[in-house]
Amino acid sequence: MANKKTRKNRTRPSSAVVRVTARKLKEDGLSGPSGTRIRFAAPGEAGAVGDLLMGAVDDLEGGQVVEALAEGKCGAYLLDALDGSKLTSLLVRAATGGELSAAAAAMSLPLVAQNRDGQLVGALLTVPSGTIAEMASRLPGDAPYDLVSMLKYTKIKALAVRTDARGAGVGAALLKRCVQIHWQLGYHMIFGEFEVQRALGPYYARQGFSVLEPGQTIDVGTVLSGFPMYLGSQPGESLFYRWR
Numbered sequence: 001m002a003n004k005k006t007r008k009n010r011t012r013p014s015s016a017v018v019r020v021t022a023r024k025l026k027e028d029g030l031s032g033p034s035g036t037r038i039r040f041a042a043p044g045e046a047g048a049v050g051d052l053l054m055g056a057v058d059d060l061e062g063g064q065v066v067e068a069l070a071e072g073k074c075g076a077y078l079l080d081a082l083d084g085s086k087l088t089s090l091l092v093r094a095a096t097g098g099e100l101s102a103a104a105a106a107m108s109l110p111l112v113a114q115n116r117d118g119q120l121v122g123a124l125l126t127v128p129s130g131t132i133a134e135m136a137s138r139l140p141g142d143a144p145y146d147l148v149s150m151l152k153y154t155k156i157k158a159l160a161v162r163t164d165a166r167g168a169g170v171g172a173a174l175l176k177r178c179v180q181i182h183w184q185l186g187y188h189m190i191f192g193e194f195e196v197q198r199a200l201g202p203y204y205a206r207q208g209f210s211v212l213e214p215g216q217t218i219d220v221g222t223v224l225s226g227f228p229m230y231l232g233s234q235p236g237e238s239l240f241y242r243w244r
Contacts, residue, residue, distance in 0.1 A: 020181055022079040030180075032113055032173035036121065040079070041110035045120065046070035049110060052123040056160040061104075061127060065157075068105035077106040081185050087151055095147055104128050107150060111178060113161070113170045121165035124174040126182070126190070129155040132220060132231060139225050152224060154182055156192030175207045183244050188223060191241035193233045204240040212239045 020030065022040075029039030041049050050066040060066055068074040081087045087107075094103035104127065113122035128150040136145035156178065161170045182190055194200040201211040212218065214233060218241060221229020233239035 020082055020177075020184055022082040025082065025181070026079070029114065030177050032177075033169035035116045036113045036168075036170060036173065038111055038113055038173055038177045040075065041069060041112045041123065043070050043072045045112065048120050049112060049123045049125075052120065052160045052162065053125055053158040057158040060125070060158065064101075065105055065108055065110070065125060065127065068102075068108070069110055073102065074105050075107075075109050077103065078109055078181070078185065082181070087185060091147055091150060095144075104130075104150075107154075108157075109154070109178065109181065111174055113165075113174055115165070120162075122159075122161040122170040122174055124159045124178055125157045126154045126178060127157045129153050129191075132229075135229050135231075136221070136224065139221060139227050139229065141225065141227075143225065145225050149224060151186070152188040153220065154187055154190055156190060159192075171203075172207055179208070179242065188244050189220060189241060191231070191239060193237040193239050196236055196238055201238060201240070209240040209242045212241075214238055 024030070025040045026042075027039075029037030032038045046066050046069040049069065050060060050063075053060055065074055077085075077087060077090045080090060091103055091107070094100055094106070107128050109124075109126040111124045112120050115121050132149045132153050133146040136149040139145045156175075159171055159174060161174075179190060192204075194204075196214055205211055212233065214235075214237065216239070217230040217232035218239070219228045220231045221227050231239070
């Protein structure tokens, strides 16, 4: 009995979180429901990803993110960081070289869900928040809070699941992996917005997000700088968020 107990105590917990690597995310992907794999979108899938996401949002950053994905530049900094590079160093280098626009795409995360037949049945895109960066640039003090905000906050720009794949948990799996990756990279907060008429509050609440009523705001500045900075949604939309 003592031997059995010893072996049991040495067994690795099944709930242990496995760190995501760039290779894992790009090649094998992460497990999803019904045999789907959640992985990084490939450059050759830019058109298909754009088509999927445009069903959920009217504007994909002016098409810049899809273009960056086609060129293999979208999410490049995040992949490097998963392999050990420092996001801070990558961003500062871009800012010094006057390449912040390109850096925004490099810090975006394009995820897809692929079924057993190799078809894309879902997609998710996160981007740095221009709204938060602009507000952060006006905070008191000399610190580059706008740059720091890009390392700590990310916005879910769009989440879409193909009509015939809905109800199987694909969207929930994309959100779960999105959260896992950003927490691993040291982000503090993930947020997004949805149109009130779509009534998605209960859905995001089930995925572990808090949902604000239209007109409500949340302080996202104190944790960043010690000064309050309030984030809300656009008219007719609700904001959902999750802290690390």
